[in-house]
Amino acid sequence: MLRKQLLLILLLLWIALPATAAEPMKIVYFDSYPPRSWLENGQMKGILVDIITEALHNRLGIPLQHEGYPWARAQAMVESGHADAFITVPTAKRKAYTVVSQEPVISFNLFISTQKNNPHLEELKQVTDIDGLKPYKLVDYHGNGFAAKRLKEFNVEWMPEVTSVYPFLNAGKADVLLVSERGIYDLNRFGYSNKLIVLPQPVYSLEFHLCIGKHSSFTDLLPQADKALREMQSEGLIKQISARYYR
Amino acid sequence: MKNFRYTIIFNLLLVLFFCGFVYFQEAAAERKLQREIEFHADILAPSVWTLFTPLMEQYLTLAVKSNDYRQMQVTSQVDQNLLFYHHDLENFEKWLFDAGIIRLRKLSTPIVYKEQNIGHLKISAYNKNFYLYxxxxxxxxxxxxxxxxxxxxxxxxxxxKIRVEEKTAELAENNQQLQNEIKERLIKEKALRESEQTFLALFDHSFQFIALLDLDCRVRKINKTALSFRDLQEKDIIGKQFWETPWWSHSEKxxxxxxxxxxxxxxxxxxRFEAHSVQMREIYLDITxxxxxxxxxxxIFVIAEARDITEVRRAENELKQAQKMESVGTLAGGIAHDFNNILGGILGTLALLxxxxxxGQQLSxxxxxxxxxxxxxxxLRAKDIVSQLLTLSRKYDLKLSQVxxxxxxxxxLKIAENSFDKSISIDCQMSEQLPVKADSNSLEQVFLNLCINAAHAMTIMRSPGDAWGGxxxxxxxxxxxxxQLGRKAGEYWCISIIDTGVGMDEANLKQIFVPFFTTKNKDAGTGLGLSMVYNIVxxxxxxxxxxxxxGKGSSFYIYLPICSDEKCRQVDESEVPLVSGEGLILIIDDEELIRSNAAELLEECGYQTMLAENGAQGIEIYxxxxxxxxxxLLDLVMPVMSGKETYAALKEIDPQVKVLLSSGFRQDTRVDEILAAGADGFIQKPYSFHQLSQAIGQLLN
Structure with missing residues (x-):
């Protein structure tokens, strides 16, 4: 009996050792989503990279490998098992192939961005719910899973790149672009702030969670990750990291 | 065969060319498709990298349709399907595809982006080289x-070419054969022409009338001799029945x-028979x-030949007449002796009276x-001798009757006994009834001739010094x-005339019937006697x-058919009754005795008579x-006007006049001419009462 238990332990060790020691956890990001994540000189940088590094590597000792891809590709890699995890809004589709952390990595609101001279500007100022945007033409980018699901029944013009949505809106080809703080960050970064405005009332709130692929060997890490994130949230570290990028 | 070998090689080259072309074309198409797929992969790479499916989808749609692919598929690097576009063929091409004629060419290439293999692009392309192939x-x-x-x-x-050469050779050979045949034919034609000319010369210039008849007795061919005889044209004769032709149609007989x-x-x-016609002129024909x-x-055919023997017959008659005269000359000595005896007897008796x-003696x-x-x-004895002389002098007329x-x-025998040398003894044994159908005058001539020959053989033909007689x-x-050949079967009278004269050797015996052949001295014979005998028999x-x-003599055997037919039976003239009648008969004859005798006879038979001593008087009376x-009753030979002239005049007065011609010379051509002109009958002088009454009776009835 004892011999059998010993053999089982050895087997588990044989399985666990390579996962923990040899293979780092590959976390993929949208490579062009500053300041949350972006690829710069072959290195991933951004709010999400910093939070996850702190939570999983610094606090849990998990070796990490941060890789940036077009957002759809990044998701596909997790779905196909080529990557272990990504951080995003956990939609039903994503939940189908990932296990999601209970604690959010980041939380943020969505605001209405439109032209300053948009004829519906006053009407848009009165919209407080995302469903109030149905009469208007929206623009968003391909790979935005939240938008793909939530704005399914809306009049949306889909752009191939996230960076394409701003000139499209600026050209007056759409009425509304839902933006978060990151969007506002881009809008300012690309110089559209003099033509476009962001209305102050939030119309929707969102949270990014750690989603570990069901194929990944790190799914068991999720409770520890939740704990680490909770601690960072309580320590105010997450806000500090975000603020550092939005300054 | 050599050209077919070249053709087979050429066709094999064609097949090789086709296979080579297909091989290189397929290889080229493969390379082209490879370049295309790589090009598509390069274009798609950014979209695949970003997985921006609308763009990929648009491109795939455009690429599939523009390049006529069946399918384009983008897969991930783990061969997971990312995007798929399919395009089916339509109509005829779909049928070709289903039938396996249009095949698929499948290629795959990795999609590389930023030196990473981000997936694969797979293409199924329709291989439409079929059209080219x-x-x-x-x-x-x-x-x-x-x-x-x-x-x-x-x-x-x-x-x-071979056939032409063969045919040319064949034609040349045939031509040669043909030329040979033509030559032979020309020779044959020439021979045929000559033969035909010979035949026509013989046929047309023959003295005989020759006609070729078919089995319906219609004339198929007739020679010129026959045509010229009556101045006829061939078209008038050909196709007609032979007896309907002008030569014979006038005579029913x-x-x-x-x-x-x-x-x-x-x-x-x-x-064979002998025809005697007096239509235009007297003519004898020997018809076979x-x-x-x-x-x-x-x-299959029948040939009719007719030979004009008129001249022969005339010559024969003349010869016979000459022969008779010869006989008369021979007999003259004996007859003169007999006549002198008779006259001596008569004159002596009269002188005595x-x-x-x-x-002044009283005669009791x-x-x-x-x-x-x-x-x-x-x-009367003198009369008999005269009668016999007249018989001898009478011209030949073969008139067959029961005799x-x-x-x-x-x-x-009477002539012989009276005229032959007394050194010859004559013995005759025969029955009294020897009926035969014959011309009595001719037969008398035959037997007399043979008897004279026998007498000569026993007298004058004996060698000098030999005693006469036999x-x-x-x-x-x-x-x-x-x-047997040349004679009919039946009963014959065999008349044998056998002498004990000088006889003949075999060489002479063979020629005795040849005309003008004689063993007698020139003065004693003409050489025609036995020839005439032969013909008459x-x-x-x-x-x-x-x-x-x-040296032993000669025996002549004459065979004559026995006439046993009842019709041949000789009727005794005395048994025939005189034929009575009524009517006026004009008798024209220069002989008063004949006129009066005829008138007396006819009146005895119930007729009335009128008499004229010549033609002119007769015409006037008529x-x-x-x-x-x-x-x-018209005599032929008369002074003033001949019987012929008189008949013509009578005919002119009355075309229906009935004339019985009388003459002692039946053979006179004038008799035939008058008969041919329409005279109703002929009676030969001297005629008996019975003969005249019968002739007049037949004429009037």
Whole structure:
């Protein structure tokens, strides 16, 4: 009996050792989503990279490998098992192939961005719910899973790149672009702030969670990750990291 | 075969070319598709990298349709399907695809982006080289067919050339044969022409009339001799029945003779007869109708030949007459002696009677009648001699009738006994009834001639120094003979005339019937006697056998058919009653005695008579009594006007006049001319009462 238990332990060790020691956890990001994540000189940088590094590597000792891809590709890699995890809004589709952390990595609101001279500007100022945007033409980018699901029944013009949505809106080809703080960050970064405005009332709130692929060997890490994130949230570290990028 | 080998090689080259073309074309298409797929992968790479499916989808749609692919698929690097676009063929091409004619070419290439393999692009492309291959196949098949056609043409040309050469050789050979045949034919034609000319020369210039008749007795061919005889054209004769032709149609007797002869010839036998016609002029024809047989022995034609023997007959008659005169000359000495004896007897008796009367002697009635009887008997003997002389002098006329050989031979015997040298003893044994159908005058001539020859053989033909005299035996017996060549089967009288004269050797015996052949001295014979005998016997359907040995004498056997037919029975004239009648008969004759005798006879028979001593008087009487004269008995030979002239005048007065011509010369051509002109009958002088009454009776009835 004892011999059998010993053999089982050895087997588990044989399985666990390579996962923990040899293979780092590959976390993929949208490579062009500053300041949350972006690829710069072959290195991933951004709010999400910093939070996850702190939570999983610094606090849990998990070796990490941060890789940036077009957002759809990044998701596909997790779905196909080529990557272990990504951080995003956990939609039903994503939940189908990932296990999601209970604690959010980041939380943020969505605001209405439109032209300053948009004829519906006053009407848009009165919209407080995302469903109030149905009469208007929206623009968003391909790979935005939240938008793909939530704005399914809306009049949306889909752009191939996230960076394409701003000139499209600026050209007056759409009425509304839902933006978060990151969007506002881009809008300012690309110089559209003099033509476009962001209305102050939030119309929707969102949270990014750690989603570990069901194929990944790190799914068991999720409770520890939740704990680490909770601690960072309580320590105010997450806000500090975000603020550092939005300054 | 050589050109077919080239064609096979050429076609193999075509196949090789086609295979090579297909191989290189497929390889080129593969390379092209490879370049295309790599190009598509390069274009798609950014979209695949970003997985921006709308853009990928648009591109795939555009690429599939523009390049006519069946399918494009983008997969991930783990071969997970990312995007798929499919395009089916339509209509005919779909059928070609389903049938496996349009195949698929499948290629795959990795999609590389930023030196990473981010997936694969897979293409299923329709391989539509089929059209090119089909087109090329058609071209090559046509080329192949053309090559075979050219090969065939070449072979046909070669075959044709060989055939032409063969045919040319054959034609040349045939031509040579033809030329040879033409030469042979020309030679044959020339020979045929010559033969035909010869035939026509013989046929047309023959002295004989020749006609080729079919089995319906219609004239198929006739020679010029026959046509020229009556100045006829061939078209007038060809196709007509032979007896309907102008030569014979006037005479029913001739027509019947021809029909009978044709019937015999059609049955395969030769028929021959002598025709006597007086239509335009007197003519004798020796007509032979004989069959022509084919190889099977069937009669296919009948040839009618007619030979004009008129001159022959005339010559024969003249010769016979000369022969008679010769006989008369021979007999003259003996006859003169007899006549002198007779005259001596008559004159002596008369002188005795005158002497007694001059002396005033009373002649008893018995003595007177005895002297008159002697004179009458002696005169009758003279009459017989005269009668025999007349017979000899009479011209030949073969008139067959029932006669008794006995009478004929008796006449001959009388002449012989009276005229032959007394050193010759004559012995004749025969029955008194020897009926035969013959011309009595001719037969008398025959027997007399043979007897004279026998007498000469026993007298003048004996060598000098040899004693004259011998025996002349005449026998007649009946004999039955079977059919032999030249004679019919039946009963014959065999008249044998056998002498014990000088006889003949075999060489002379063979020539005795040849005209002008004689063993006598020039003055003693003409050489025509036995020739005439032979002809006369033959005309009586008889024949002659001769047996002779030099020094022992000669035996002549004359065979004549016995006439046992009841119709041949000789009727005794005395049994025939006189024929009575009524009517006026005009008798024109220069002989008063004949006129008066004829008138007395006819009146005795119930007729009325009127007499004229010449033609002119007769014509005058006839004109005066026109309508009353029922018949005219007209003499042929008269002074003032001849019988012919008188008949013509009478005919002019009354075309219906009935004329009975009388003459002592039946053979006179004038008789025939008058009969041909329409005279109703002829009676030969001297005629008996019975003959005249019958002739007039037949004329009026």
């Amino acid at each position: 089909a087109y090329l196949s058609i071209v090559l098949i046509l080329t192949s067919l053309l090559s075979w056609f050219v090969a065939l043409l070449y072979r046909e040309r070669k075959t044709l 001739l027509v019947q003779q021809l029909k009978d002869a044709f019937k015999i010839a059609a049955e395969g036998q030769v028929a 109708i004989k069959p022509v047989f084919n190889e099977e022995g069937e009669v 005158k002497l007694k009367r001059d002396k 009635e018995e003595k007177l009648f005895s002297s008159l009887d002697t004179i009458t008997e002696t005169a 008794n050989l006995y009478d004929i031979l008796q006449n001959v 025996e002349l035996n005449i026998r007649v017996k009946s004999i039955y003979l079977d059919k 033959k005309q009586h359907e008889g024949f002659i056998d001769v047996d002779s040995q030099p 004109r005066q009594q026109q309508g009353r004269v029922d018949a005219v």
